[in-house]
Amino acid sequence: MTDYTDPVKQARPRKRSLFELIADVPRLVTELVTAEIEQLKAELVAKLKALGIGAGLLAGAAIVLMFMIGVLLTAAVLALSLVMPGWAAALVVAGVLLLVAAILAWVGYLKLKAGIPPLPVDTIESVKRDIDVVRGIRKGGIS
Structure with a gap:
């Protein structure tokens, strides 16, 4: 006689106890963290490559x-050479370029001068005031 059992019952895994489930938590957490780190690595490599x-x-x-x-500057020299000698046209274009470079250098110098010293002075003062408030120190003395 053949034993006919329910195929659904055969496919079900056995129920595990609470202690077995709790014992698996560290392993599952480790696997999860490892998988997340691997996903992070793969994503960063793809983004850095892009x-x-x-x-x-x-x-x-x-x-x-x-x-x-360079081609545009050459075209400017050639266009000016139609109304003046070629050497003069080249000098005019070079003079304009020198003037533009001098203006850019001057503006850059002023911006650099405004950024010196490269310390966040306002933020440092604000943090000092915050520390004084936490300590209970006021400008006029201790409160």
Whole structure:
């Protein structure tokens, strides 16, 4: 005689006790943390690779732009050479470039001077005031 048992009962795993489930928690937490770290690594590698490719393409675009500026300057010299000698046209374009460079350098110098010293002075003073308030010290003396 063949034993016909319920196939649903055969497929069910045995029920584990509460102590067995609690004993598995550290292993499950470790596996979860390990899986999360691996996912983080994979995501960071993909993003850093995309950043590297993007930065390389931007650098290539900047180089092509520099060549384009050279061509435009040459075109300016050639256009001016139609109304004056070529050497004078080149000197005029060079003079304009020198003037633009001097203005940019002056503005840059002023911005650098405004940023010296590179310390967050206002924030430091604010933190000192906050510490004094926590300590109970006022400007006029101890409260």
